[in-house]
Amino acid sequence: xxxxxxxxxxxxxxxxxxxxxxxxxxxxxxxxxxxxxxxxxxxxxxxxxxxxxxxxxxxxxxxxxxxxxxxxxxxxxxxxxxxxxxxxxxxxxxxxxxxxxxxxxxxxxxxxx
Amino acid sequence: xxxxxxxxxxxxxxxxxxxxxxxxxxxxxxxxxxxxxxxxxxxxxxxxxxxxxxxxxxxxxxxxxxxxxxxxxxxxxxxxxxxxxxxxxxxxxxxxxxxxxxxxxxxxxxxxxx
Numbered sequence: 001x002x003x004x005x006x007x008x009x010x011x012x013x014x015x016x017x018x019x020x021x022x023x024x025x026x027x028x029x030x031x032x033x034x035x036x037x038x039x040x041x042x043x044x045x046x047x048x049x050x051x052x053x054x055x056x057x058x059x060x061x062x063x064x065x066x067x068x069x070x071x072x073x074x075x076x077x078x079x080x081x082x083x084x085x086x087x088x089x090x091x092x093x094x095x096x097x098x099x100x101x102x103x104x105x106x107x108x109x110x111x112x113x
Numbered sequence: 114x115x116x117x118x119x120x121x122x123x124x125x126x127x128x129x130x131x132x133x134x135x136x137x138x139x140x141x142x143x144x145x146x147x148x149x150x151x152x153x154x155x156x157x158x159x160x161x162x163x164x165x166x167x168x169x170x171x172x173x174x175x176x177x178x179x180x181x182x183x184x185x186x187x188x189x190x191x192x193x194x195x196x197x198x199x200x201x202x203x204x205x206x207x208x209x210x211x212x213x214x215x216x217x218x219x220x221x222x223x224x225x226x227x
Contacts, residue, residue: 033212039154043201045218052212089154095212099144100169103156 002027004094006104013082014112020067021077021107023092032096034068034075039106040088048090051075079109087111116140117219119204125225126194133190134222136204142214144168145187147179148203150221156203162187191224199226 003026013019025034036048051059051068058066063080079086092104117138126132138145146169147159161169162181176192191198201221208214 043221043223045203045205047215050215091156095210098169099163099207099210099212100146100158100161100171101156101211101216102158106154106156 002029002032002094002096002102004092004102004104006092006107008107009105010108010110012110012112013079013086015082015084017082018078018080019082019109021079021090021092021109023075023077023104025073025075025092025094027073027094027096029096032094034066035093035095035101036064036066036075036077037091037093037103038086038088039091040085045091049077082111084111084113115219117204117206117217119202119219119222121222122220123223123225125227127227128194128196130194131190131192132194132224133188134202134204134224136187136189136219138185138204138206138217140206140208140217141185142206142208142217143184144207144209144211144214145181145184146205146207146216147187147189148205148218150201150203152200159202160187160189194224194226196226199224 032053034051038046049061067076089106093101144163146161150156160179165181204219207216
């Protein structure tokens with residue numbers, strides 16, 4: 001079974017600084033996708049970024065980028081120029097051949113002035 | 114227009130009662146899901162339907178019964194509610210395989226069992 005591990009329950013970053021959230025996963029599949037979701041206090045799950053495993057190039061969405069290390073099964077999220085609105089729970093997620101997302105336990109990100 | 118809408122947003126009920134949560138999506142997607150988020154924020158899939166057919170059932174107690182009357186609707190009925198059922202239940206939808214089609218979530222329904 002696939003597992004997703006987020007080893008940082010909480011992280012803190014100052015406004016305008018950069019922070020990296022860690023995620024590792026375990027799978028025997030060769031084709032899969034990885035995601036980062038954001039859950040603000042409003043509870044809504046919002047897709048931040050996605051990465052196809054067959055692509056070597058790291059995905060980027062504005063201030064959000066990933067460092068995808070396939071051999072190490074590592075998928076970290078970098079948030080640049082952090083803003084107050086980035087404060088939220090961040091979930092790493094995996095999907096392989098089964099059409100379902102397996103989530104990590106989440107990292108709570110605080111953004112301070 | 115809300116893409117994936119769930120009702121009600123909040124439920125407070127007593128142990129032993131039966132309750133339902135409704136979900137509708139207006140995205141034209143063919144696959145719908147129920148996820149449960151527990152008090153520690155852990156999210157886990159419960160069920161998935163593709164074109165009204167159950168394709169994923171993740172060892173959920175049979176007190177939970179999903180129903181999909183058409184591909185735009187997926188309801189969740191829970192019998193004999195227990196304290197451990199207290200959680201936020203998220204409905205979601207995608208077009209086809211969730212790796213290809215983005216997964217869209219509803220706002221969640223917070224169930225509190227007293």
